[in-house]
Each structure stands twice: as C-alpha cells, then as structure tokens.
Amino acid sequence: MYSLRSWRNNKLSHKKQKQMQIKSKLTVENKLSITGWFFILPATLLIFAMSFYPMFKALYMSFRTGIGVNMEWAGLYNFTRMLKDKIFMQSVRNNFFYLIIQVPIMLVLAITLASILNNPKLKYKGLFRILLFLPCATPLVAYSVIFRSLFAIDGYFNTILLNFGILSKAYNFLGHPTSAKIVIIIALIWRWTGYNIVFYLAGLQNIDPSIYEAVKLEGASKFQTFFSITAPLLKPMILLTSIMSINGTLQLFDESVNLTAGGPANASITMSHYIYNLSFKYVPNFGYAAALSYVILLLVAFLALIQMKVVDVRD
Amino acid sequence: MKKILFTLACITIAASSLLMASGQKEATVDTSKSDELVVWLWDMGFNGATMQKAAEIYKEDHPEFNLVIEDQGDWNTLQTKLTTIASSGKLDSLPDILLIQDNAFQKNYMSFPEVFTDLSNTNIDYTQFASGKTGYSVIDGKNYGVPFDNGAVIFGYRTDILAKAGYTIDDFTDITWSQWLKQARVVLEKTGKPLLSAQAGSSDIINMMLQSAGASLFNTDGSPNIVNNDVLYKVAETYMQMLDDGTCIEATDWSGYTNSFSSGAVAGTMTGCWIAATIQGATDQAGKWKITNMPSLDGIPTATNYSNNGGSSWAVTSACKNVDLAADFFAMTFGSSMELYDAVAQNGVLGTYLPSANSSVYSQPNEFFSGQPIMSIITEFAGKVPAIEGGAYYYDARDAVCTAITQIQSGAVAKEAFQDAQDTVNFMMGN
Numbered sequence: 203m204y205s206l207r208s209w210r211n212n213k214l215s216h217k218k219q220k221q222m223q224i225k226s227k228l229t230v231e232n233k234l235s236i237t238g239w240f241f242i243l244p245a246t247l248l249i250f251a252m253s254f255y256p257m258f259k260a261l262y263m264s265f266r267t268g269i270g271v272n273m274e275w276a277g278l279y280n281f282t283r284m285l286k287d288k289i290f291m292q293s294v295r296n297n298f299f300y301l302i303i304q305v306p307i308m309l310v311l312a313i314t315l316a317s318i319l320n321n322p323k324l325k326y327k328g329l330f331r332i333l334l335f336l337p338c339a340t341p342l343v344a345y346s347v348i349f350r351s352l353f354a355i356d357g358y359f360n361t362i363l364l365n366f367g368i369l370s371k372a373y374n375f376l377g378h379p380t381s382a383k384i385v386i387i388i389a390l391i392w393r394w395t396g397y398n399i400v401f402y403l404a405g406l407q408n409i410d411p412s413i414y415e416a417v418k419l420e421g422a423s424k425f426q427t428f429f430s431i432t433a434p435l436l437k438p439m440i441l442l443t444s445i446m447s448i449n450g451t452l453q454l455f456d457e458s459v460n461l462t463a464g465g466p467a468n469a470s471i472t473m474s475h476y477i478y479n480l481s482f483k484y485v486p487n488f489g490y491a492a493a494l495s496y497v498i499l500l501l502v503a504f505l506a507l508i509q510m511k512v513v514d515v516r517d
Numbered sequence: 518m519k520k521i522l523f524t525l526a527c528i529t530i531a532a533s534s535l536l537m538a539s540g541q542k543e544a545t546v547d548t549s550k551s552d553e554l555v556v557w558l559w560d561m562g563f564n565g566a567t568m569q570k571a572a573e574i575y576k577e578d579h580p581e582f583n584l585v586i587e588d589q590g591d592w593n594t595l596q597t598k599l600t601t602i603a604s605s606g607k608l609d610s611l612p613d614i615l616l617i618q619d620n621a622f623q624k625n626y627m628s629f630p631e632v633f634t635d636l637s638n639t640n641i642d643y644t645q646f647a648s649g650k651t652g653y654s655v656i657d658g659k660n661y662g663v664p665f666d667n668g669a670v671i672f673g674y675r676t677d678i679l680a681k682a683g684y685t686i687d688d689f690t691d692i693t694w695s696q697w698l699k700q701a702r703v704v705l706e707k708t709g710k711p712l713l714s715a716q717a718g719s720s721d722i723i724n725m726m727l728q729s730a731g732a733s734l735f736n737t738d739g740s741p742n743i744v745n746n747d748v749l750y751k752v753a754e755t756y757m758q759m760l761d762d763g764t765c766i767e768a769t770d771w772s773g774y775t776n777s778f779s780s781g782a783v784a785g786t787m788t789g790c791w792i793a794a795t796i797q798g799a800t801d802q803a804g805k806w807k808i809t810n811m812p813s814l815d816g817i818p819t820a821t822n823y824s825n826n827g828g829s830s831w832a833v834t835s836a837c838k839n840v841d842l843a844a845d846f847f848a849m850t851f852g853s854s855m856e857l858y859d860a861v862a863q864n865g866v867l868g869t870y871l872p873s874a875n876s877s878v879y880s881q882p883n884e885f886f887s888g889q890p891i892m893s894i895i896t897e898f899a900g901k902v903p904a905i906e907g908g909a910y911y912y913d914a915r916d917a918v919c920t921a922i923t924q925i926q927s928g929a930v931a932k933e934a935f936q937d938a939q940d941t942v943n944f945m946m947g948n
Contacts, residue, residue, distance in 0.1 A: 269627055269628050270603070270604065270627065270628025270629045270630075271603065271604060271606075271628065271629055271630075271631070272628075272630075283947075286944065287944060288937065288940070288941060288944075289941060350769060350770075351769075354769050354773070355769075376717075376769060377717065377767070378927075379927070463718055463770075464718070466717075466718070466923045466927075467919075467920040467921075467923035467924050467927075468920055479916075481600065482593075482596060482597045482600050483593075483596075483912055483916075484624075484910070484912050484913040484916075484945060485624050485627065485628060485909050485910055485912075485913065485945065485946075486600060486604070486628050488604060
C-alpha cells in the first residue's frame with residue numbers, strides 16, 4: 203500500500219538515501235554476524251574445552267615420560283623409543299593388514315549392494331535396507347562377544363563344520379594368528395557394510411536417471427554403465443567413505459579387546475588396544491601412550507591427505 | 518499444533534535431563550561425616566559379604582559407624598577407575614578404602630604414591646598375618662595395606678570321574694607333574710574328560726607352577742628373569758605337554774573357564790582357593806569333589822606342592838578424612854576378630870590371619886567336598902607356600918611369557934621366544 207510516509211521517503215535526496223542504505227546495510231550485517239557468533243560460541247567453547255584442550259595436553263604429555271604421575275620432560279625420546287617397540291610394530295602391521303584387506307572388500311561390497319538396492323524395480327527395498335543397516339546399530343562390545351562365541355572351539359561354526367563332516371576336529375579360529383585376524387575382518391565387514399551402503403545410496407540418488415537412460419539407448423552393458431558412469435559420479439562419496447573407513451580401521455579397539463583379546467601372542471592386537479594396555483594394564487607410562495596415539499593421528503592424516511590429492515575432483 | 522507439541526517435547530527432554538543430572542549428584546556420599554567410610558571392591562558374594570560382616574561387628578561397639586560398599590564389578594574396572602582418577606590428580610573422588618589385587622599393589626604404589634596412606638603406626642597388629650602375604654603391601658618397610666584373602670592353590674578333582682578311571686584322590690596327592698600327566702592321560706582315555714582347564718592367554722597356571730618351585734619371573738634386583746630361568750623352561754614344557762595331550766583345555770575367557778568345570782566338561786581345576794565358592798555353585802555336583810595339593814615340578818630341587826594365585830589387600834586412600842577411624846575399623850575386625858573369619862568361612866573366604874587356623878569352624882567338614890575340612894586344609898597349604906619376588910611389572914611379564922609360550926606352541930625355538938619376552942619386559946621397564 204502506498205502510504206504517505208513512504209511517498210515522503212521516496213522524495214528524499216538521492217545522496218541521503220544512499221547514505222541511509224549503506225548505514226543500514228552495515229548495521230544489519232553486523233547485527234546478524236554478531237548474533238550468529240553468539241549462537242555458535244557455547245558449542246565452540248565446549249568443543250575447545252573437550253576436544254582441542256585435551257589434544258594439546260596430550261601433545262605436551264607425549265614429550266614427557268615416566269611411571270604414573272612421576273613424569274619428566276623427555277623431548278622426542280618417546281618417538282625414538284617406539285621404533286624399538288616390537289609389540290607396537292606388530293600392532294601397526296596388524297592395523298595395516300586390516301586396512302588393506304577389509305576396507306576395499308567392504309567398500310566394493312557396499313557399492314555393489316547400493317547399486318542393486320537403487321534399482322527402482324526391486325521389491326521389498328525397505329526390508330533389505332533395514333536388514334543391511336541393522337548390524338551397524340549393534341553395540342560394539344555385544345557383537346564382538348557374540349562373534350567370539352560363534353568362532354569358539356565349541357561354537358556355532360565349529361559345530362556346523364563338524365556335523366557336515368568338513369572338519370574332523372574342531373578348528374581353533376581364535377587360537378591361530380591368521381585365522382584370528384580373518385575373524386576380525388569378517389566381523390568388521392558384517393558390521394560396517396550397511397553404514398557405507400547408506401552413504402552410497404544417498405550418492406546414487408543424486409545421479410540424474412536421464413544419464414542412465416541415455417547410456418542405455420547407446421547400448422551400454424550393466425558393467426560398462428557401472429564403471430564409466432556410476433563410479434566416477436560417486437567419486438566424492440567414495441572419497442568420503444574411504445577416509446572414514448581408514449580412520450575407523452586405524453583406531454580399531456573393541457574388536458581387538460573383546461573378540462580376540464589381542465589374539466594369540468599379539469597376533470591381532472591393534473594400536474589402540476596396545477595404548478590401553480600401556481595405560482591401564484601394565485605399569486602406566488602415559489607419556490609414551492600419548493606419543494603412540496599421536497602416531498595414529500599422523501598416520502590417519504597422512505593417508506587422508508594422499509587420498510584427497512589423488513581422488514579429489516573438486517577445484 | 519505440531520509446533521506446540523514439538524516445543525513441549527523439547528522442554529520435557531531438557532527438564533528430565535536436568536533432573537537426572539541433579540539426581541546423580543545426590544547419590545555421591547558426603548564423606549566429610551566423621552563416622553562413615555566408603556569402600557570400593559568387587560565380588561559382592563565374597564569380598565562384599567566379608568566387608569558387610571566386618572561392619573556389623575564393628576557397629577556393635579560403635580553404633581554411629583556406617584560403611585558404604587560400592588561394587589565395581591571386577592578388578593579390571595576398579596583398576597581403570599583408579600588409574601583415571603589418580604592420573605587426573607583429583608584424588609578426592611577416591612573412596613576411603615580400596616580393595617587391590619596383591620599383584621597390582623606395587624605397580625599402583627609406584628605409579629601413584631599419593632593415593633596411599635601409611636598404616637605402619639596404627640593399632641593394626643601386622644604380626645598376626647602371614648608374612649608372605651603382608652609382603653605384597655609393604656613398600657620401603659612401610660605398611661600400606663591390610664592383608665585380606667588367601668590365594669593358596671588347591672587342586673580340586675571330581676572323585677566320581679577319578680573312580681571311573683580307577684584312581685582316588687590320594688593318587689593325586691603329593692605327586693609330580695610327570696605322574697600327573699601319565700594319570701591324566703588314563704583318565705582322558707577312560708572317561709573322555711580333561712582334568713584341567715585354563716584361560717587362553719592368561720598364564721595363571723604357569724605362574725602357579727613357577728612359584729611352587731620358589732621361582733619368579735624377576736630377580737631380587739628387579740630385573741626380569743626369563744630367558745635364563747631353568748624352572749620356566751620346565752614349566753613351559755609341562756604346560757605344552759598337557760595341552761597337546763588334551764588333558765588341559767583352554768577356554769576363551771573367564772566365564773568359559775568357570776563353565777568348563779561347572780558344566781562337568783572338565784573333571785578338575787587348579788587355582789587359588791577362592792575358586793571353592795564357584796565350584797560349590799554347581800549344586801548338582803555336591804559330594805563329588807575333593808581337594809588336594811598341586812603336583813610338583815620334576816627335576817627341580819626347590820620344587821614343592823604348594824603355591825599361591827591371587828589374593829588382595831585393603832588400602833586406605835589419601836581421600837580418607839578419618840584415617841584413625843579406618844585403621845581402628847581394620848584393627849578391630851580384620852586384624853583381630855575371630856568372629857569375622859568364622860562367620861565368612863561359609864562363603865569360602867579364607868583370610869591370612871594366623872590365629873584363625875586354630876578355629877573350630879575351620880575344622881568343620883564340608884559336605885560339598887565329601888566331608889573334607891577344606892578350611893584347615895587350605896590354611897595348612899598356605900603356610901607352606903614359597904615366598905617369591907613379585908615386583909610391579911607382574912602383568913607385563915605375565916603377558917610376555919604367555920606370548921612366548923604361544924609362539925613356542927606354533928613352532929618357535931624356546932630360547933628365542935623367551936629372549937623376545939625378556940626383551941619386551943626390559944623395554945616396558947625402560948620407560
């Protein structure tokens with residue numbers, strides 16, 4: 203409605219109008235900005251206090267060494283010491299074994315299943331999605347303990363193998379170094395595939411179906427479609443899931459503690475499990491444990507960096 | 518409408534979480550009251566029951582006294598809590614009294630000296646306790662703990678299974694391990710049951726055998742004694758032999774181990790006498806068990822049939838505001854009360870209080886164990902246990918030796934595997 207006041211404002215001189223505009227623009231922007239900061243401030247302070255402060259303190263601690271509370275400054279001593287630590291080297295080897303074998307298998311499986319689930323003509327899609335995602339919702343300790351009892355000498359798998367005559371004597375899955383690691387890999391694949399399927403499904407839904415129609419008209423097979431169209435378009439998602447998987451696998455803890463208890467003679471122990479032992483089971487050396495945890499951080503960061511440089515398509 | 522409901526839901530969640538937060542605050546006990554003590558322990562049926570009885574006895578003369586017992590579930594949980602609190606420096610969060618595994622006492626004192634209170638100059642009479650046991654909580658000549666339960670090793674057997682193979686309990690008393698291996702093979706052949714089970718990865722049996730010969734994984738100067746430890750090689754050989762024969766089976770975890778004899782799959786068990794409570798849990802096996810001593814190592818001059826496994830002591834923390842009360846409590850109960858030890862004997866709790874060996878309750882026959890007076894038998898065993906060097910690095914050494922034995926089982930050369938173990942322990946001790 204054209205009121206008297208607005209008619210009068212319109213009659214203001216051009217210069218004064220401009221001044222008023224600039225003034226109000228700054229104030230509004232500033233106001234919004236300050237308000238925004240006030241909303242973010244509590245969360246930022248909390249994150250700083252609960253995440254960043256402990257990280258800096260841990261870094262400081264990694265340069266000290268000693269028993270319990272009796273720690274002294276030691277510079278890079280912890281970092282040189284860990285190179286002579288046979289158990290730590292074994293745990294690094296174990297973590298990389300899980301990484302190299304479990305992550306590719308799981309991601310390939312996830313992407314395949316996601317493609318199948320994305321098919322619009324598939325019946326009972328909701329049911330399959332639930333069934334595939336359900337393992338992720340299980341508590342880590344509970345599922346590790348159950349897997350341990352499944353693979354025990356008198357467990358489910360041994361009973362089946364014995365009854366079907368495939369084995370004549372029960373096989374101690376958790377008592378041999380290689381099979382213990384494989385049990386952990388199986389457990390990890392079972393648990394985390396569904397999680398990654400969700401990400402890939404989301405990525406697939408963002409792909410325009412008209413691309414698929416065009417490709418189908420040109421006579422491309424399912425295989426070609428997948429490798430030439432789907433996979434490249436999913437690159438950001440693949441990058442995300444692989445970084446998350448590497449992060450998770452390098453920090454593996456619950457399975458090592460509850461499934462294999464570090465495995466026969468440290469054959470399946472992970473870095474985090476060893477750090478826990480150093481702090482709570484053996485005579486505690488918190489400085490050394492902090493140094494080891496920073497090594498995990500550096501490894502994760504390094505691997506993530508490599509991946510982003512190689513795969514990232516964003517400008 | 519939706520907006521109102523949503524807002525209501527948010528307010529409800531916020532309010533209830535506030536209420537929960539304040540609720541938790543009220544649960545913390547106010548230890549500034551001068552006649553109340555808080556104690557952290559595990560195993561309510563064993564340790565908890567004993568503490569409750571002790572509190573009752575003390576209350577008879579001190580009516581205002583109150584003891585609050587907080588069950589921590591198991592030793593590992595308590596150890597983790599203790600480590601976390603002690604390393605944070607906020608020692609006030611600790612209770613007044615802690616129950617600590619003897620094997621971990623030195624380690625905890627070395628790591629967190631400010632947690633402990635010196636009890637040497639209180640009215641607790643330490644001469645009334647077995648010296649081998651008290652030694653665990655003595656550091657630099659000062660007493661930091663009150664000795665509690667006895668961990669003397671017993672070997673329990675199912676007499677009905679032994680009878681099927683043609684043996685009696687006497688055939689397994691005062692014998693050597695080679696005799697045991699021979700007889701156990703016969704039992705396995707005739708009845709299909711192993712005579713022993715162990716937790717895989719936890720070498721309690723190995724340490725028990727070592728201590729029975731007076732040997733330890735550490736020298737008197739604290740350095741590890743693994744690769745040149747002749748007794749250890751003999752122990753490893755015996756242990757691997759029984760695993761190979763199938764006369765000893767390995768369980769994946771603690772409950773697997775206890776189930777093995779509770780279910781009747783295994784016809785015997787060898788560990789600290791505190792296992793008697795668990796054995797008696799299988800009520801259908803009443804009257805079918807008997808205990809005796811463990812076999813001794815062949816060819817070792819210092820070998821005996823007696824050893825120790827486990828046992829714990831009470832410690833008074835620096836968070837305790839009334840140390841005199843705590844010390845007096847211990848002096849009047851664990852330190853001198855025959856009534857206490859008699860009362861808890863029913864639970865299978867055996868202390869290391871020397872005068873209790875003469876108690877009439879101890880010589881009472883135990884029906885579950887075919888009428889044997891197990892308490893006096895165990896107390897007699899306890900007196901014959903060789904004392905050894907423990908040291909703070911008990912768990913480090915135990916795990917390293919366990920790893921070595923697993924490697925030897927997979928075909929590694931014994932000397933190399935034990936050298937690796939010694940290197941690992943040296944590494945752990947090198948900080």
